[in-house]
Amino acid sequence: MLDDVRTGGRTPMIAVESFELAAFRSHLAGHSPLASLDWPPRADFGRAIIIYDPADRARYLAGEQIRTEPVIWIVR
Numbered sequence: 001m002l003d004d005v006r007t008g009g010r011t012p013m014i015a016v017e018s019f020e021l022a023a024f025r026s027h028l029a030g031h032s033p034l035a036s037l038d039w040p041p042r043a044d045f046g047r048a049i050i051i052y053d054p055a056d057r058a059r060y061l062a063g064e065q066i067r068t069e070p071v072i073w074i075v076r
Helices: 002-007 018-027 054-061
Strands: 014-017 044-046 047-051 067-072
Touching: 014 018, 018 047, 047 054
Parallel strands: 044 067
Antiparallel strands: 014 047, 044 047
């Protein structure tokens, strides 16, 4: 499915609220190696919302450093 998204010229991302991480991992365990979210996220929105790029997992497991961008937003 992710390849279909990439073929369409888009970059798939996984967005998870921090309180959902454990449930996400346990619910999807065994369905995909991506379910473990065992690599650094691409962005961290105040530790409330975490964004993962699935393509980063292979690079991270190969030893590449993945930088997490902290994103600060102001609610008005």
